[in-house]
Amino acid sequence: MAAEVLRIYESDPDPSKIDQIVRLLKDGGIIIYPTDTVYAMGCDIYQNRAVEKLSQLKGMKAQKNNFSIVCSDLSDIADYxxxxxxxFKVMKKAFPGPFTFILPATNKLPKLLQSNRKNIGIRVPDHPIPQAIVNALGNPIITTSVKDDVDDILEYPNDIEIIIDQNTHKADLIIDGGWSGITPSTVVSFLDDYPEVVREGLGDLDDL
Structure with missing residues (x-):
C-alpha cells in the first residue's frame, strides 16, 4: 500500500495535520519527515512493532539498531x-540545531532501543515540523536519515518527489515539507565527558 503524502508548511505547521500524524504514530505507523538537515524516517519509540519494522527496513536487527531519537528540548533529554x-553546557549551545549527541542511555529508554552499545543518539532539530510532532506526541520519535537508493553521488535526496518515489512502500505517511538539505547532522560522541566528532556534518563543533 502506497504511503499517504501530507503537505505541511514549515512556516506554520497545521495543528490538525500534526494531530493526524500523532494518531498514526500511536497506531504503530512509520513516517518520513523533514528536519533541519535531511529528510528522516521514524516512528514512536514506544511502538515496538514499528521499531522492529523500521529496523528491518534498515537491514538490521532491532536489538542492534543504531537509531537516534528526536527530543523536544534539553529537559526531555534527561529522561532518556x-x-x-x-x-549539558555544549548541548545547550548546540540545540536546537544540526547535531546528534551520543550519550549513555537510561533505563527509561525502551528495551528495543537499548542496544548492546548502551548509548543513544539525541537530536533536537531546528525545524518546526518535527518539533511540533514530538511536542504533540508527548515523547520522542526515532530519526534515521533517508538515503537515495539510486544516486551514487547524492547520498541524501532533497527532492520530495524522489523521496516519495523511493519510499512510498516503506513508510505509512510521507510529510512533504519542501526541499531539504543534503548534508546530515554532525555526530558527536560524549560518552567520556569529552566531545569527539564521529561524523562531520552540517554542524560545526568549533562554533560551540
Missing amino acids: ARVSDKA
Whole structure:
C-alpha cells in the first residue's frame, strides 16, 4: 500500500495535520519527515512493532539498531540519556540545531532501543515540523536519515518527489515539507565527558 503524502508548511505547521500524524504514530505507523538537515524516517519509540519494522527496513536487527531519537528540548533529554554538566553546557549551545549527541542511555529508554552499545543518539532539530510532532506526541520519535537508493553521488535526496518515489512502500505517511538539505547532522560522541566528532556534518563543533 502506497504511503499517504501530507503537505505541511514549515512556516506554520497545521495543528490538525500534526494531530493526524500523532494518531498514526500511536497506531504503530512509520513516517518520513523533514528536519533541519535531511529528510528522516521514524516512528514512536514506544511502538515496538514499528521499531522492529523500521529496523528491518534498515537491514538490521532491532536489538542492534543504531537509531537516534528526536527530543523536544534539553529537559526531555534527561529522561532518556545521562547528561554530564560538561555535555549539558555544549548541548545547550548546540540545540536546537544540526547535531546528534551520543550519550549513555537510561533505563527509561525502551528495551528495543537499548542496544548492546548502551548509548543513544539525541537530536533536537531546528525545524518546526518535527518539533511540533514530538511536542504533540508527548515523547520522542526515532530519526534515521533517508538515503537515495539510486544516486551514487547524492547520498541524501532533497527532492520530495524522489523521496516519495523511493519510499512510498516503506513508510505509512510521507510529510512533504519542501526541499531539504543534503548534508546530515554532525555526530558527536560524549560518552567520556569529552566531545569527539564521529561524523562531520552540517554542524560545526568549533562554533560551540
